[in-house]
Amino acid sequence: MVGACEAQLAYDYYKISCPHVENTVRNAVLGVVFTDPTAPAAFLRLLFHDCQVQGCDASILLGNSEMASGMNFGIRKLQTIHHIKYKLEAECPGQVSCADIIALAAKVSVALSGGPNIQIPLGRKDSTISSLQAADLNIPPPNITVDALLDIFTSKGLNLEESVAIMGAHTLGGGHYKHCGQVIRLAA
Numbered sequence: 001m002v003g004a005c006e007a008q009l010a011y012d013y014y015k016i017s018c019p020h021v022e023n024t025v026r027n028a029v030l031g032v033v034f035t036d037p038t039a040p041a042a043f044l045r046l047l048f049h050d051c052q053v054q055g056c057d058a059s060i061l062l063g064n065s066e067m068a069s070g071m072n073f074g075i076r077k078l079q080t081i082h083h084i085k086y087k088l089e090a091e092c093p094g095q096v097s098c099a100d101i102i103a104l105a106a107k108v109s110v111a112l113s114g115g116p117n118i119q120i121p122l123g124r125k126d127s128t129i130s131s132l133q134a135a136d137l138n139i140p141p142p143n144i145t146v147d148a149l150l151d152i153f154t155s156k157g158l159n160l161e162e163s164v165a166i167m168g169a170h171t172l173g174g175g176h177y178k179h180c181g182q183v184i185r186l187a188a
């Protein structure tokens with residue numbers, strides 16, 4: 001069995017097995033954006049929160065374990081990923097991983113928001129395990145220091161400039177806070 005970390009990624013991974021995968025994801029994301037213009041931000045953050053725990057393996061979708069972590073507060077649009085998976089199962093049964101769907105949804109979200117059309121390799125494998133503790137431990141808290149956040153990105157091979165650039169993801173989207181038990185969304 002190939003573990004999520006051993007997956008061989010390739011830019012043309014689905015060329016034969018599911019050639020229209022990116023179009024299917026783009027159309028689904030576009031459909032959501034028409035009714036919720038804040039959706040691209042949700043898809044981009046979802047990719048970070050998936051990848052930060054056990055790698056990019058869709059473990060965030062499994063049951064309610066990672067999502068039960070307070071670190072995943074405000075994570076949205078999981079249902080859209082399930083919906084895209086359902087569509088792709090009809091189009092190319094058993095081929096496309098949820099981890100790749102999350103990555104593609106983020107990629108098309110960046111492009112739809114006026115960012116670059118980044119080419120990303122595909123072929124991620126889905127995990128069968130997920131853990132609330134791993135999410136608590138690996139997803140950075142809102143009050144993290146700059147030094148600690150740089151440690152996270154440099155441990156993944158990013159230099160200072162790249163670390164600053166990736167935090168530029170926050171030019172999209174908004175935040176939430178709780179007031180008297182109610183979740184209030186700040187402007188996106």
Ligand code: HEM
Nearest residue numbers: 041042044045048074140141142149169172173174175176
């Ligand atoms: C140390 C690293 C990071 C910290 C501490 C952090 C923290 C946060 C916090 C506290 C929010 C607001 C959540 C809410 O109240 O709903 C947020 C939103 C967001 N984050 Fe991060 N983040 C980090 C890295 C990243 C990275 C690497 C990306 C993407 C590449 C990213 C993308 C986003 C996006 C797009 C939103 C807006 C989400 C929405 O509007 O639904 N973040 N982040």
